[in-house]
Amino acid sequence: MSFNPENIAILGASGAIGSAFTKRLSEKYPNASLFAFSRNSQHSIDYSCEDSLAEAAELAAKDRPLDLVIVANGILHDEGLMPEKSLRDLSVEKFHRVFEANTITPALIAKYFLPKLNREEASIFAALSARVGSISDNQLGGWYAYRASKAALNMIIKNAAIEVGRRNKQAIIVGLHPGTVDSDLSKPFQGNVAGGKLFTPEYSAEKLLEVLENLSSEQTGKCFAWDGKEVLP
Known part of the structure; x- marks a missing residue:
């Protein structure tokens, strides 16, 4: 697939991978419009408010449809939550x-951003998932809520891909597993990572972009x- 996005939106742009995506995409496609949304940024967003999500989608697609949407939101742990x-x-x-x-936040982002995808050319909506979400691959158990x-x-x-595919044949909707990234999310668990398998956010974002460009x-x-x-x- 020849992919040269002209209008890009990144949700969760202040996180480790989200910010790496933002930086790399701005370098790779300098002429593209890029809307980087986070709670504390120029394009601020309240993920708990559907009106805020709707307004963000309208802003990003105001001048032209979206070619690439990346959802980089997520949580594994924080204070009091492991x-x-x-x-x-x-x-x-x-x-x-x-x-x-x-789950809920990416689903609601999809609700408002998927209708804004380009219908004339190839477009992509990608959300960060995880290999531990695979039921068939689960050999260790644990991590109930996250898995x-x-x-x-x-x-x-999968559901969104089926629905959107009925009216937008060129849309591609996928999940992305970034590997284990050196970030606050993975810090408590990095001791169990095999040598060479702890990625910088920049490396993970670059590899994931290669995946997207070849879908x-x-x-x-x-x-x-x-x-x-x-x-x-």
Whole structure:
């Protein structure tokens, strides 16, 4: 696929991968319009407010349809919230917080941004997922809320790809697994990462862009890792 986006939106642009995407895309496509949304930026957004999401989509597509949308939102842990090791660690609060960030927010972003995709040329909507969201690949267990939230996100992506594909044959909607990235999200777990498998945000973003630029419309609805390999459901 020949892909040369002229209008780009990045959601979650202040995070490690989101900011790396923003920087690399601005370098690679200097003539493109680029809207980088985050809670604390020039293009501020409130992810908990649908009106804010709708306004962001209208702003980004005001002058022309969107060619590329990247959703880089997500949470694995924060103060008082860590991945569960067993059933006894589950709580309603953990599930609510993790699903809101990893599943509900990307789904609502899709609600407002997918209708703004270019219909005349190839366009891409990509959301950061994770290999641990693969049910068939799960050999270790644990991380209940995070795994479930990413598996649910992958289903949202599949559903959206089917629906949007009925009226926009050139749209590609995918999930992306960035690998283990050296960021605040992964810091407590980096000791278990194999040598050479802890990526800088810049490296991960560059590899994921290579994946996006080589997608075809037949691959919509799937999830792909940083190395281009499909992450199985």
